[in-house]
Amino acid sequence: MQTEILEIALFTTAAALAATVIMLPPGIALAWVLARHRFRGKAVVETLASLPLVMPPVATGLLLLWLVGRRGPVGRLLAPFGIEIVFTPVAVVLAMAIMGLPLLVRTARAGFEQVTKRYEQMAETLGARPWRVFTTVTLPLASRNILAGALLGFTRALGEFGATIVVAGSIPGRTRTLAVGIYTYTETGQDARAAALLVVSVTLAFGAALIANRLARVD
């Protein structure tokens, strides 16, 4: 039983980490665009970016299933290469990333909004091109919030259930995560296993939330 629990804990952590890494580039880009630019349809982009936060996770999962399923618009493109996503670990990571993204975007956006534009202007007067201004001034000054957002996204990914179970299922040793495991074990009367996963779950979430809150605090 112990190796099984350990396996699930490690897989969930690894998948959540992978999801965090995947969501960082689009999350940071989206947060920056929303914080610093006005454009047509911004409200739509804003709403879309927070949709996974307000939609029932199961509905998000179903949407994903439809998108990446064998007959879905994305799944059909991947099928000729023999790539299948549904009910694989990739589906777990994908579901986690989609569900974590809104938290990252919100927190990072607040960070970018706090960066005084005049620091960026100073960098410009010193000859810095836009990319250098972004990487040496904007990003470091927003880094606390970005890190806090990444951690929030990570914790969200750790606890992901609804979207995961729809798009990845609960295959032992393949797609079973902490949250899905707890559900499956409870359903099948394996209470000791469920309790063990619960302890792991609480410990991981507590640690991550503690660090995230500490980072988000303004000092």
Added chain:
Amino acid sequence: MALETTPGGEPPRFELRFSLTQGAFTVAPDLEIAARAVALFGPSGSGKTSILEAIAGLRRPQRGRIALRGRVLCDTATHINVPVRDRHVGYVPQDVLLFPHLDVKKNITYARRRLRQGSGAQANPPGMDMPDLDHLLGLTTLMDRKVAGLSGGERQRVALARALYSGPDVLLLDEPLAAVDLARRRLILDTLVAIRDDLQVPLVYVTHSPDEARAIADYAIVLDEGKVVAAGKPQDVLP
């Protein structure tokens, strides 16, 4: 202060003919100046900072022309608007804006362009190398300090160094002595004179102190509510 004897030939030329409107406020200088240090003098809200920011490219005039040492930075008639990063201006705003996440050394060396020997339109005496600049500004003991712990005078010196390390064609200074205690003002003022005369970097100096303007500038522009009410030799136009 007589400056005719400073080395380096002709004083650099500034062309400031533009109109910049923000809301109900308009600043519209119409001047061509030859000077080593120009003082922008006037009460708060008279448009001094707006002129600095227009030269730096941080504000865009609705029409007109800005040229420095024969280089056009902005000309609405010919649609020239040199990007901020290519203007080669060293800007030290009133709140100095040192990068809070970098230490003193990284702040100072942020600009990759180094102080160019013989930059600008005129021939310079042999340029100073960096240790001299650090010594001039008294920076050698500050290098590894955090920006947050610096005093007003130290911040000002670091900001000056950061601007100078970019090898600017002109140094734009917004009330550089405002946050400096009285005892240190003389020191900074002497440093600015050395920058003007030894490094041959022309200055545009915003102040509301006629004494400062007289001490540093060989040309003064008196502003009130965006209008140039007087311009000429400091001893002639300053109160």
